[in-house]
Amino acid sequence: MLARHPAGLASEKCDALRAGAVWDRAMHVVVSTPTPDELPFVVETLRTWQDESAPLQLHPGDLGWSWRDGTSAVAAAVRTWTRDGMLVAVGFLDGPDALRMTVAPGLWRDDDVARHVVEDVSDPGRGVLPEGAVAVEAPNATRVFEVLGEAGWRVGEPWTPLRRDLAEPVDAAGLRVEVVEAGRSAQFTAVHRAVWGNDRFTDERWRAMADGPAFARARCLLGRDSSGVAVAGVTVWSAGRGRPGLIEPMGVHPEHRGRGHGRAICLAAAAALREAGSSSALVCTPAANEPAVAAYRSAGFVPEPVRLDRSRPA
Template structure:
């Protein structure tokens, strides 16, 4: 068994290889979700350390401190004892007063390690619903309002438009055209799954970015958005249905998405359910407070 540590998601492909092998049976982060997280991160790489455990050429566990207070973890169920090693590494690698770990409720091979390391499950935090649907018996493609059209990104002008609508939807000024262009170079990005809805004036007003993992045959929706002034026109459903058909045409067997599952932000989940997605799991967050020098535990 070998452990390698990095400043940031340097070994992203190694981490993604585990997601390709075991998602969604173990883990709630698709390989494309990891690519999106790495490409859209606002923290400097040295503030987001990672560690990867492997045997031979096979990745069997990894941990990623996406912030000093937030650990993402994935462990091959065949190596459950590594969960404790990942947690121990993360606690050494952060100087935060508390650390949170979010896992899928179905990842029972991680819960005993979390308890053994003093992490406590909380119930007061928004959670994500892990939804999926087979890529068969797909909904028909929707008829768009007059003048609107959906197509994949094609060129630099589309990249500028796509980044602009993302910023408008999510108030994310760090998603620049340059950053979006760089993300397009990260596996498993493919432009035919990055669908954009254009208004009659030719402006990008909605999008549904898909990530298709050809290893697992699983496609992911992440991220998705519609400009406020163009909502309630069926664009989200239309671009989502188009992405399902694109995944199926590529040979995919399953589509997944993880919207908020709590009552605080219900609309996206309802849209996905209208496209045939159903619950397969949900996330649960575990937290541990530390006694650091000058910082009482629990503060």
């Protein structure tokens, strides 16, 4: 499904030129950075692009999780490609030197879209990626992935996508699980800070994330052990009924690992997505992160073909 930009083609060209975007008169493909007001349209478009038959791709939850940095920061990190007024590809800068992206359904093998995207990510002057070592994550089945290779981009870090079908009920989690609500996020954010060893995810940043449009279909879950201690947390992102949902992120407090809590919170995440109508639960982790892969597999997630980045050396 292609989504038409709400501004329409004529105003889109003017807006793109004002934003310093690249306009190709022959093919009418433009790359640009959306305004904060345009982000709900991008999130909704990504939602409609999620399909059970497709491999893991950029998901509304990827943008939703980054909303903890605020709406303006998310807008600055998003890149959109349009052709004749239709949104054909979306990218998200997961850091200054890594772009995660996907292409509209029906255009995964479109050579024109692929070559424009690769030209834009390869030229620092286009405002997508800087000079030096950078990486692009695109579904391996897309023409974008192939054209990057033809342009000399190397195969980068391997990732393991995993999927759990949600047609059948999910086993009980084995933890006491509660949905995190506004005003009650302190223990959830504390678990997150302990898991990743940084103090950036504060209650204020949780509220910023919860205020984003993607969170309307999301839940944060906090897992407690039999003593009531908060031991694990996970955020799940639904893309709507009949579409795959995303787990991003999941973690177990380092003081409570090795007790099956990873499996338990993964089961809770799958159950929450099933309740939301998701067709499957998706997650992706570095292939080298064997403990995480093992935790997901123990909760019924099945590994899919390894996902590879494309990287350009410095």
